[in-house]
Amino acid sequence: MNKPDKIILHHSATDGGTFESIKRYHMQTNGWRDIGYHYLIEQDGSLHKGRAENDTGAHCKEQRCNFTSLGICLVGNFDKYEPNQKQLDTLDKLLKDIFNRYGKLSIYTHNHFAGYKTCPGTRFPMDKVINRAHSNNTGVSEVAKSWQQQTGEKAIDSLAKKGLIANSKDWKGKDLLNENTPLWLFFEMMNRISGVR
Structure with missing residues (x-):
């Protein structure tokens, strides 16, 4: 049972990929019962729901985070480049939706807990993502x-x-x-x- 008190952001560390291909890899190669994340954002900005939010994740084993967090993965290798604007816009909408349901949960990078990784990448704009997510100004498109x-x-x-x-x-x-x-x-x-x- 998952009781989320935080959000953990990931990248796929691949230059491409889809929800289905990553789910297939997690199930066939890793032997998991489902994709490890609760949400995945593809490069076209499309949002895909993975595990149910109350279902234990398989995205951050350190400090038992799989039992206390929501895992969100953006497709891309953000050690090489930043996420594109469509992905960031979708992520912002998703984070605000989660905040509406759970309150303003803390947002972490995967490498905050797994220091041996760079996930979600050295070029991931974490400060920008957090500031935008916590902004009360929904703005006009x-x-x-x-x-x-x-x-x-x-x-x-x-x-x-x-x-x-x-x-x-x-x-x-x-x-x-x-x-x-x-x-x-x-x-x-x-x-x-x-x-x-």
Whole structure:
């Protein structure tokens, strides 16, 4: 029985691989009954559920961590390169989901417990992962930010043509339009109520 009080991050230490290939290796080569991890993130950012969270893991035998942790593996060799952005985004969503269910568990690298390993790799951005996971700012996706910026700038240009604002340049290009106060929406509403564009 697993009673998670921490999260342990791993890399596959391979340049490729899938959930199925790693599961097959764990079962056929290692002789385990299942993949060793609770979650695995492939290089395309896809998330795969391995063992049930309350099931003992097979990812960190040191200090009996298999009985007290959730093991998450990202496919890649992060001694050579960093995880890609899709993987980091998926990891962040997963960590926040785990926090919602368990509270803010501590996050460790595998080599924190197994010092003879580099896992999850010397180039794994651990500080960035932890800071992002513990951030309360869920933020707005880059696509949404871009759309907000474009909508706001179009509205500003239109309002400037109508003479309702003096200098459109003061409001553009400073990332002001997608801050917490939704100025893009304010300008779009002003533009709509000021008449036909």
